[in-house]
Amino acid sequence: MTDEPRGGAAPSLHAVPAAPLPSVRPSVALLTDRYELTMLQAALADGTAHRHCVFEVFTRRLPAGRRYGVLAGTGRILEALAHFRFGDAELTYLERAGVVDARTLDFLRGYRFTGSIQGYAEGEIFFPGSPVLQVEGTFAEAVLLETLILSILNYDSAIASAASRMTSAAVDRPVLEMGSRRAHEQAAVAAARAAVVGGFAGTSNLEAGMRYGVDTIGTAAHSFTLLHDDERSAFDSQVASLGTGTTLLVDTYDVRRGVENAIAAAGTSLGAVRLDSGDLGVLAVEVRRQLDELGATGTKIVVTSDLDEHAIAGLAAMPVDVYGVGTSLVTGSGAPTCGMVYKLVARADASGVLQPVAKASAHKTSQGGRKGAARRFGSDGRAVEEVLVTGPDDLVVAWSPEDGGAPDDRPSDGEQPDLRRLLVPLVVDGAVDSRWVGAYGVQNAARHHLQARAELPRGGRRLSAGDPAIPTVDLVLR
Numbered sequence: 328m329t330d331e332p333r334g335g336a337a338p339s340l341h342a343v344p345a346a347p348l349p350s351v352r353p354s355v356a357l358l359t360d361r362y363e364l365t366m367l368q369a370a371l372a373d374g375t376a377h378r379h380c381v382f383e384v385f386t387r388r389l390p391a392g393r394r395y396g397v398l399a400g401t402g403r404i405l406e407a408l409a410h411f412r413f414g415d416a417e418l419t420y421l422e423r424a425g426v427v428d429a430r431t432l433d434f435l436r437g438y439r440f441t442g443s444i445q446g447y448a449e450g451e452i453f454f455p456g457s458p459v460l461q462v463e464g465t466f467a468e469a470v471l472l473e474t475l476i477l478s479i480l481n482y483d484s485a486i487a488s489a490a491s492r493m494t495s496a497a498v499d500r501p502v503l504e505m506g507s508r509r510a511h512e513q514a515a516v517a518a519a520r521a522a523v524v525g526g527f528a529g530t531s532n533l534e535a536g537m538r539y540g541v542d543t544i545g546t547a548a549h550s551f552t553l554l555h556d557d558e559r560s561a562f563d564s565q566v567a568s569l570g571t572g573t574t575l576l577v578d579t580y581d582v583r584r585g586v587e588n589a590i591a592a593a594g595t596s597l598g599a600v601r602l603d604s605g606d607l608g609v610l611a612v613e614v615r616r617q618l619d620e621l622g623a624t625g626t627k628i629v630v631t632s633d634l635d636e637h638a639i640a641g642l643a644a645m646p647v648d649v650y651g652v653g654t655s656l657v658t659g660s661g662a663p664t665c666g667m668v669y670k671l672v673a674r675a676d677a678s679g680v681l682q683p684v685a686k687a688s689a690h691k692t693s694q695g696g697r698k699g700a701a702r703r704f705g706s707d708g709r710a711v712e713e714v715l716v717t718g719p720d721d722l723v724v725a726w727s728p729e730d731g732g733a734p735d736d737r738p739s740d741g742e743q744p745d746l747r748r749l750l751v752p753l754v755v756d757g758a759v760d761s762r763w764v765g766a767y768g769v770q771n772a773a774r775h776h777l778q779a780r781a782e783l784p785r786g787g788r789r790l791s792a793g794d795p796a797i798p799t800v801d802l803v804l805r
Contacts, residue, residue, distance in 0.1 A: 355410045356417050356438075359474040361426060367467055368431040376434075376467040379681060381673040381697050384446070384460035384480060386453070390488075390662035392792030395783065397491045397776060398459050399521040400483030401449035402768035404476055405759045408440055411475065434467065441757035442468050445750045447700070449763060450487075450524050450776030452783065454713050454795045458698040459667070461750070466674065473669040481667050482514065483521040485659035489636070490525025491780060492660065493652060495788045496640040501528035502650045503544050505631065506657035518657040524772045526780075527656075540766030549603075552579040562592035572598035574629055577614070578605065586614055590621045599627040599649065607632065608645045615646035635660050636790055673697050673720060681720050699726050700749040702782070702797075709784045710797050714746065718804030726804060 370376035389396055413421075413435040421427055421435070442464020453459050460476065462469045494502050504522040507515035507530075519535035529542035536543040547565055555561035562575055571593040577585030577600045589600055600618070602610050607630045618626050627648035635655035642650075655661075670693045676682050683695030699716030716726050728746035753760055762771060780788065787796030 353410070354412050354414050354417055355407050355475060356413045356435075356471075357420070358478065359471065363471050363473055364421070364427050364431065364435075366470055367434070368427045370466055370470075371430055371434060377465045379675040379679070380464065380466045380469055380671055381681070382462040382469050382473070382669055383458045383672045383698065384462075384476060384667050384669050385456055385458050385693075386665050386667045387691070388455050388666065389795060390659075390665070393488065393662065394787055394789065394793055394796040395488075395491075396453045396484060396665055397487040397525055397780075398447050398449055398451050398453050398480070398484055399487030399524040399772065400479040400517070401446060401460070401753065402763045402765070402772065403479050403483065403517065403520070404460075405444075405753060405764050405768075407475060407479070408754070408759060411438070411440065411472070413438055438468075438471070439757065440464065440468050440472065440754070442754070443752070443756060444754035445752050447749050448751050448775050449768065449772035450774070450779060451749065452776075452779045452796075453484075454797065454799050456694075456715060456799050457713060458700055458715070458750070460753075461697065462669075466671075477667055477669050479517075481664045483517055483524075484665045484667070485663050486518045486521035486656065487525040487776070488665065489656055489660035489662065490522045490527055491776065492636040492788075492790060493634075493639055493650070493656065494526030495780065496636045496643070496790060497650055498643070500648060500650060502526070502639070502652060503528060503629075504530040504532070504653075504656055505545070505651050506653035506655075507532045509654045510657040515657065520769060522656055523769055524776055526773065526776065527652075538766075539769045541769065546574045547576060549576060549579045552576065558585060559588045559592060562588050566593045571596045574599040574601050576601045576603060578602055578610075582610060582614065583617065586617050586621070590618070590623050590626075595621065595623040595626070597623055597626045599629050601629040601631060601651075603631045607638075607647070608642055611642070611645045611647050640790060668693075683720075696720065697723050699723050699802075701728050701746040702749060704745040704747070704782070705784075708782070710782045710787075711784065712797055713799040714802050715799060716802045716804060722804040 367376060418432055418436060422432060442462065444460065444462050446460035447453060462472060504519050504527045506518060510518055515532055516534045519530035519532040519541060520539050522530060523541050529544045531543065531545045533543055535541050546569060552558055552561040558580055565573055565575065575589040575597065577589050586600060589597055600614060611628050611630060614628055628646060629649040629651060630647050631651035633654060634650055634652045639650050670686065671684055672695055673681050673683050685695030686693045696717055697720055701714045702710050703712040703714055705711045716723055728748050753763060783796050
């Protein structure tokens with residue numbers, strides 16, 4: 328595996344203009360848990376609903392053996408905010424089901440999120456305790472977003488984290504997402520988007536292509552070959568329709584005979600052949616030799632069939648040009664959730680002063696107060712620590728990397744600390760920063776991930792089980 332140096336230029340992504348989203352979309356307000364609304368009802372009744380609050384999203388631990396996580400789904404959250412509305416249908420249901428009282432229904436009728444959100448840039452690396460998202464506003468506004476935010480971040484980040492391990496194992500060879508048939512139809516779109524954030528080069532999912540400008544891929548399945556009287560006629564038909572640059576699936580019957588038929592149909596300018604069964608490593612060697620002997624030296628070999636990051640790493644020495652991954656990707660490669668939680672960390676007291684609050688339950692503790700976050704780098708330009716900044720709220724808000732790594736370790740005049748701020752503004756007073764949404768948001772996140780992953784220390788991307796790639800340390804301001 329090759330470790331890229333920090334600051335290396337990320338490869339540009341092919342820009343495909345995305346189709347506009349439909350102007351009318353269904354509300355997402357009921358994609359939530361009932362207790363969000365019953366808490367709101369009680370808080371409206373006792374007068375605490377409008378207290379200023381700060382919620383944070385973080386995970387207490389990484390999946391077993393993982394060394395880092397990848398944040399994904401931030402853009403989808405920002406896109407969903409505009410559709411978190413309680414229309415007539417939603418309010419009628421809540422009233423008929425007796426979920427909340429009339430006062431709460433009146434509040435929900437006019438609900439708009441007018442608070443602020445900041446967080447790690449989408450595509451950023453995260454570790455246990457990293458405050459990947461902070462939601463600030465009244466309790467009434469912020470608490471309603473908990474379930475939606477967690478359902479998006481937990482799934483998308485699990486997929487992007489798996490995707491990053493796969494693309495890291497593939498080094499410079501493209502990896503393609505083709506897992507739609509192994510997921511819920513809407514999860515498939517989210518998975519395709521998250522895969523691209525994690526470094527995948529394209530997806531088979533057309534809806535993801537339309538929504539997010541992602542490159543789409545795909546040619547034919549075994550059924551197309553079986554439809555025809557023989558393999559050669561199937562290949563002739565596909566080449567006639569899609570051109571010689573297409574990819575022909577050569578393992579429906581006999582692989583060697585399949586390669587012969589493929590070159591006979593397309594000539595030596597055939598784009599690629601795909602292998603979807605058998606010992607892929609052995610077959611890749613044999614097929615590469617056969618293609619070269621036939622003069623098709625530029626024809627690529629695509630391998631699919633239940634691949635994951637370990638299988639990809641095992642094929643590193645084989646003449647494979649492209650990997651296609653389905654089931655393992657859309658299920659998080661054994662870690663289908665990141666275990667992220669949404670916790671209230673600060674709220675105004677009766678006098679309006681923001682106070683830190685924290686849960687103290689065994690094995691589910693949290694640290695009160697708003698956090699700042701930065702990453703520290705060593706002299707080689709690679710990350711050495713995740714720095715969580717805590718202390719009085721006004722000091723945490725005002726802190727910047729230029730203040731140094733610790734109060735007693737400030738840089739001398741002219742010396743800049745080697746820290747990178749991790750929290751960026753996403754929503755300010757209800758206004759969404761458009762850099763993180765739509766097709767551009769996905770490309771921005773993919774580029775950011777490549778740069779952030781390149782900053783990990785050597786060995787931080789190993790697939791073997793181990794501790795987080797870098798430790799997390801506290802910087803307490805006083």
